[in-house]
Amino acid sequence: MKRLAIPVFLMMLLMGNAYAQTKTGAGAKKAPAIKAKPAIAPAPKKEDVEDGKVLLTKSDCLACHKVDTKVVGPAYMDVARKYPYSVANVELLSNKIINGGSGNWGAVPMAAHPTLAAADVKKMVAYILSLNTK
Numbered sequence: 082m083k084r085l086a087i088p089v090f091l092m093m094l095l096m097g098n099a100y101a102q103t104k105t106g107a108g109a110k111k112a113p114a115i116k117a118k119p120a121i122a123p124a125p126k127k128e129d130v131e132d133g134k135v136l137l138t139k140s141d142c143l144a145c146h147k148v149d150t151k152v153v154g155p156a157y158m159d160v161a162r163k164y165p166y167s168v169a170n171v172e173l174l175s176n177k178i179i180n181g182g183s184g185n186w187g188a189v190p191m192a193a194h195p196t197l198a199a200a201d202v203k204k205m206v207a208y209i210l211s212l213n214t215k
């Protein structure tokens with residue numbers, strides 16, 4: 082019995098996903114599926130990150146920001162380290178970019194960008210916050 086239990090357990094581990102899927106698939110009908118809200122938002126969408134990178138070059142951002150060194154504004158990598166990717170942080174930083182502001186990195190204020198579309202700014206932030214994984 083003991084000898085069998087270990088290989089069976091390993092097999093279940095190896096089957097990983099398949100096992101989990103059959104479990105939730107068949108069993109889910111009996112018990113209502115609970116959709117747990119992840120504590121941390123999933124990583125930014127790849128398309129958003131790619132779009133955001135391009136959008137940054139079309140605005141004035143790079144006049145004051147570089148990826149890895151402070152210019153007038155903080156390095157984007159430092160911003161990414163300070164703010165882990167989450168829905169709340171994307172919201173917070175997007176508002177800051179659109180409305181401008183100061184005080185988080187020093188006395189120099191960031192100019193407001195009222196003409197940028199909120200959706201575009203969120204993509205820019207997705208790109209910026211993706212930099213903490215590199």
Ligand code: HEC
Nearest residue numbers: 140141142145153154182183184185186187189190191205
């Ligand atoms: C005129 C210079 C300037 C330009 C242009 C500029 N920034 Fe900034 N940015 C700053 C400064 C200065 C800060 C630090 C503000 C502070 O201390 O709160 C900053 C901060 C930030 C932060 C961090 C905000 C926080 O609350 O920690 C982000 C994100 C950011 N900028 C993104 C952008 C994006 C995206 C653009 C282009 C749309 C842009 N910036 C254009 C100067 C600039």
